[in-house]
Each structure stands twice: as C-alpha cells, then as structure tokens.
Amino acid sequence: MTDPRFGAGDLGPGVATPGPSSFPAPSSYADRPGLAQNAPSSSAEASRDVSAVDVLRPPAEIADVAARVFGDRLALAGEFAQLLATEGVLRGLVGPRETPRIWERHLVNCAVMAELFPIGASVVDVGSGAGLPGIVLAVARPDLGITLVEPLARRTAFLTEVVDELGLDRVTVLRGRAEEVLGQVGEADVVTARAVAALDKLAGWCLPLARVGGRLLALKGASAEEEIEENRIAVERLGGGVPEIRLCGAGLIDPPATVVEIVKERDVLVGRARAAGSGGRRAGGATGAGRAAGSGGAGRSAGSGGGRGGRGNRRRG
Numbered sequence: 001m002t003d004p005r006f007g008a009g010d011l012g013p014g015v016a017t018p019g020p021s022s023f024p025a026p027s028s029y030a031d032r033p034g035l036a037q038n039a040p041s042s043s044a045e046a047s048r049d050v051s052a053v054d055v056l057r058p059p060a061e062i063a064d065v066a067a068r069v070f071g072d073r074l075a076l077a078g079e080f081a082q083l084l085a086t087e088g089v090l091r092g093l094v095g096p097r098e099t100p101r102i103w104e105r106h107l108v109n110c111a112v113m114a115e116l117f118p119i120g121a122s123v124v125d126v127g128s129g130a131g132l133p134g135i136v137l138a139v140a141r142p143d144l145g146i147t148l149v150e151p152l153a154r155r156t157a158f159l160t161e162v163v164d165e166l167g168l169d170r171v172t173v174l175r176g177r178a179e180e181v182l183g184q185v186g187e188a189d190v191v192t193a194r195a196v197a198a199l200d201k202l203a204g205w206c207l208p209l210a211r212v213g214g215r216l217l218a219l220k221g222a223s224a225e226e227e228i229e230e231n232r233i234a235v236e237r238l239g240g241g242v243p244e245i246r247l248c249g250a251g252l253i254d255p256p257a258t259v260v261e262i263v264k265e266r267d268v269l270v271g272r273a274r275a276a277g278s279g280g281r282r283a284g285g286a287t288g289a290g291r292a293a294g295s296g297g298a299g300r301s302a303g304s305g306g307g308r309g310g311r312g313n314r315r316r317g
C-alpha cells in the first residue's frame with residue numbers, strides 16, 4: 001500500500017530553480033496537450049513559480065548525511081532533487097509540499113538502502129514513479145545496472161529525461177506493469193519497490209523478476225512488522241522465504257529506513273507472470289540510458305534523485 005509518509009501526488013507538491021536545459025521551461029510545459037490534467041489541481045499550485053526553488057544542495061541539518069550517502073555524487077543527487085522540485089512538480093509527479101523535504105524524505109531515505117546491494121548487482125525497480133528509489137540508487141551506486149519499471153507514460157517520459165540528463169548510462173526505463181515485463185528484464189539480483197503495493201501483491205509482482213537466490217527489497221514504513229505477519233504465508237506460497245526487516249542508515253538517520261527483505265527461494269509462476277514477455281515496452285526516446293543493458297519513481301505518494309552532466313559534459317552513471 002502507499003506509504004502515508006509520502007503524501008499526495010506522485011511525490012507531493014514542490015518548488016524549483018530553472019531546470020536543466022533539456023527540460024522545457026515551465027510555460028511551454030503548461031501549454032503541452034495531455035499534461036494539464038495531470039498538473040497539480042490547485043491553480044495556485046500550478047502557477048507557482050518553481051524557478052524560485054533551489055534544492056541543489058541538501059538542507060544544513062542533513063548535509064553531512066547526504067554527503068556520506070552520496071559521496072562524490074552529491075552534486076548529481078542535487079541535480080535530481082532539482083528536477084523533482086521543478087519538472088516533477090510541474091508535471092504533477094511530486095507534490096509542491098514535498099519540496100522542502102525532498103532530500104530527507106526521498107533522496108536520503110532511499111539512498112541508505114544502497115548498503116544492501118552487492119557490487120555490480122542487477123536491479124529492477126518496480127513502480128519507480130518519478131524515480132524512487134531507482135534513480136537515487138543509480139546516483140549513489142553507479143556500479144548497479146538498474147531497470148526502472150513503470151506503467152504510466154508521463155512518468156516514464158520524466159524518467160527517461162532524467163536518466164538522459166543525469167547521464168545514468170546503466171539505467172534502463174521500461175514502460176509496463178511488473179507482471180507484464182517478465183521476459184524483458186532478465187532475472188535480477190535485486191528487485192526494489194517503494195510505496196507500490198502491500199507485501200503479498202508485491203511478492204507476486206516482484207519475485208518472478210528475481211533470480212532464485214535473489215531478493216525483493218521493499219522500502220516500507222512503521223507498519224512493516226505487521227504487514228509481514230499478515231502476509232507471511234502468501235509470500236511463502238509465492239516462492240519467498242521468511243521476510244526479514246533490515247534497518248538502513250542506522251546512526252545516520254533517525255529513524256532508520258525500514259526495508260523488508262524477501263529472498264526468492266524457488267520459482268513460482270503467478271497470474272500474468274505466466275505470460276512472460278507480454279506487455280512491456282522500452283520507454284520512448286531510448287536515451288543513452290534507455291538503450292543500455294540493465295535491470296533496475298516519485299509520484300504524489302512517494303519520490304527521488306540524480307545530477308546533471310549536461311549534454312556536452314555528461315557524467316556517466
């Protein structure tokens with residue numbers, strides 16, 4: 001289920017400074033057909049001058065932690081924060097009220113998960129929304145090959161632009177539902193999800209995307225323990241082991257991020273996963289990232305980050 005911490009919107013309402021050059025100016029965005037209905041409902045929100053927002057740097061109270069989790073990729077994380085707070089807000093993927101807490105609630109909260117990933121792991125992020133946790137992980141851990149799986153076109157369009165803008169060459173954006181893309185993402189070492197669905201549903205969607213011995217890492221809230229108890233039997237039937245809680249970022253953030261880890265113990269074909277290979281399509285525009293191999297969102301209910309290399313000076317992800 002959606003984590004109530006993540007608020008309304010794909011991420012919640014926001015703020016912003018001028019976006020990277022590849023993103024349209026706010027005025028041109030507002031004129032685009034098909035997007036207005038997805039913009040924030042309040043006209044005051046919609047017309048807010050996001051160009052006044054600056055979240056390129058983390059707030060002082062979390063600056064040390066952000067520097068620890070992103071290391072030399074901190075500036076890239078700032079560029080992702082800025083994209084969320086500008087284009088993400090304008091496109092209705094992030095609620096404007098999320099802007100002041102983008103770093104703490106979204107970027108850092110997702111980045112601390114990085115400690116759970118083996119070097120070079122293949123990752124599928126299910127229900128990426130505006131890039132949480134997938135883009136954040138790609139920024140914090142450029143060694144990971146990440147596929148972002150997201151069914152909604154306006155979200156995959158945003159993700160594709162972010163991946164291109166930040167030069168995240170090991171990230172692929174795939175439009176489709178998790179249960180429809182089985183034949184297209186290979187067998188991942190790790191499948192991630194944040195604020196996408198309850199544990200039983202997640203296990204049914206995500207475990208088929210992992211190799212046997214691979215893991216589902218679901219970023220959950222305070223009710224994780226309860227959710228595990230309610231869904232333990234369903235998870236076992238779906239081929240998962242006993243769900244375990246991993247607390248990430250202990251000593252850095254309080255409270256630490258709660259991640260439910262489920263090891264895939266055996267293959268069990270469920271529902272539409274039987275129709276392997278149906279449905280999914282590479283997100284349009286095949287950016288450098290879109291073409292890259294890999295396995296690996298912030299809507300009003302959740303959110304996450306990167307940095308920009310710029311077209312002529314792109315950083316590699």
Ligand SMILES: C[S@@+](CC[C@H](N)C(=O)[O-])C[C@H]1O[C@@H](n2cnc3c(N)ncnc32)[C@H](O)[C@@H]1O
Pocket residue numbers: 002010011126127128129130131132133149150151152155176177178179193194195196205297298299300301302303304
């Ligand atoms: C509440 S949003 C969370 C987005 C992002 N993970 C975050 O934390 O900000 C849930 C996302 O899951 C996507 N979603 C819903 N059902 C899905 C499915 N079966 N497969 C893949 N994604 C799905 C939605 O389109 C939406 O972008």
